[in-house]
Amino acid sequence: MSNPTIAIVGSGPIGSTYARLLVERVANAHVVMFEAGPQLTEVPGESVRNIPDPAEKARAREMSQGPQAGAHRESLGIPAGTVTEGMFTARQGTHLLDFGGTGSAHASSFPAAAAATNVGGQGAHWTCATPSPAFSEKIPFIGDGEWDGLIEDAKQLLHVHSAAFADAKVGEAIRSLLDEEFGAELPEGYGVGTLPVAGDPQPDGSVRWAGADVVLGPLIDKENPLSKRFELRDLTLVRRVELDGHRVTGVTVQDLRTGETSFVAADLVVVAADAFRSPQLLWASGVRPKALGHYLTEHPVVISTVALDAEKMGRYATEEDLKAELARRALNPADPVAAVNRIPFSEPEHPFSVQVMYSETTPFPMEPGTPNSQNRWGYVNMGYGMRKHPRYEDAVTFNDNEPDYRGFPNMTIEYSLTERENVEIAQATERLRRAGKALGAFVAEPRLMPNGSSLHYQGTMRMGETDDGTSVADPWSRVWGYDNLVVGGNALIPTATAMNPTLMSVAIAVRGARKAAEELAS
Ligand code: FAD
Known part of the structure; x- marks a missing residue:
């Protein structure tokens, strides 16, 4: 395919892995990355932990807190009147999904569930612990030799x-x-x-x-020719992935500064918008495999x-x-x-x-x-x-008749430890x-800690070896039944894990990006 356009939803470490590999591997590809939150630092996606000034650091964290971003809220496109009463404090830089106000998710059994909305995603706020999965934590259908190589590549991307x-x-x-x-x-x-x-x-x-900045690497270095084929649009919310049958045609996006909505055509769409908002976007777009949102795990x-x-x-x-x-x-x-x-x-x-x-x-x-x-x-x-063993009934589900604060089908999370x-x-x-x-x-x-405290949410778009209804994506992270719709993030992890998942998710993304690059290039 000549000059393909790739749309990436979400600018965290996973969206950034796809951007980096696809720009590097597909000659003439143009990658557009859409991020619902604001850019916090001069270097896009940098860890806020590197900001030396405490007041500037506090401001960057507040700006990432979506409906809980205080005085910044309206400048981030959050509708006026989105109230956040009754919440308990989320980790700085994150916002609770069940914040208790208008359009809040329902998550009383998973009350600490939180997200970050900013360039770099949660990766601008993370602790940077990067253990590798071991034993049964690994993906059973990826061979050890290949897996070790993917982990090494992920380590390099994340420094x-x-x-x-x-x-x-x-x-x-x-x-x-x-x-x-x-x-x-x-x-x-x-x-x-x-x-x-x-x-x-x-x-x-x-x-x-390290944040998404190190993963993006040459793409955000203005002196590097690769940066000419990469575009990051902050404060731009992807509202729908558009489909023609079982092919994706592009995305409908809303500029949160102006409120204007437009369509961006794409040859490949990568959804890496976290383990709750990615399945929500797929659901809102009419992509609704049986396993979508189910098998939610986190390590207690x-x-x-x-x-x-x-x-x-x-x-x-x-x-x-x-x-x-x-x-x-x-x-x-x-x-x-x-x-x-x-x-x-x-x-x-x-x-x-x-x-x-x-x-x-x-x-x-x-x-x-x-x-x-x-x-x-x-x-x-x-x-x-500790481990949480996956079960269908631990799930985020979406209600078409109840809009959340951004106008998406609202989330309900049901979860219990056994x-x-x-x-x-x-x-x-x-x-x-x-x-x-x-x-x-x-x-x-x-x-x-209360359920949801780990910030490591997994399984809601799990990958599987066959399309048997218990997974959302194939072994190369493509949504079953769609050639040009790829998903990324901790949500793909199908196993019970006890460790911090980002390195593992970057490894999975490296595999998906290589396959997508091969297909775009052929
Ligand atoms: P995210 O980083 O969450 O990025 C997703 C992005 O998508 C967000 O910026 C969001 O705004 C954007 N988005 C969502 N919906 C849309 C839409 N419709 N349109 C456009 N954009 C959208 N992990 C570890 O492995 N080790 C750790 O030590 C660790 N510590 C952590 C500490 C904290 C305080 C936090 C908050 C997280 C921590 N994590 C840790 C988790 C880690 O940050 C995540 O695993 C990682 O960031 C996931 O990357 P991602 O790209 O999949 O998603």
């Missing part, structure tokens, strides 16, 4: 480093204490280690965190905060090491994360993914005078992720107690 902060002695001491407690129970190669993160270590010891999360014990830490690190760490932290006070450790998922020994983030301060204010409120050795925030999950949650909670005791004293006891 993943396995050893960020690895030289920090405080981090090393935390690993040693955890290893004392758990090492003997963990299989070879899956013990306590550093957590791979997406970002570029800087000479001063800090990290420049149990978290706690622990004050590091001076005597225990002192067995592996000196006062000098602590001083060196504090001096390094002082160089970058805007970013409180330092050493990042983990215990990965392994089967059957350890079906959990554990994240241990070192920080000088607690993530919540502590009254002066309360025990451990001024802990010299600092704190760790620890989270255990005995199978509750057993693993209890086991993980017990281990979290052991980890806390090994490191120091709890300042926040282990607790299960």
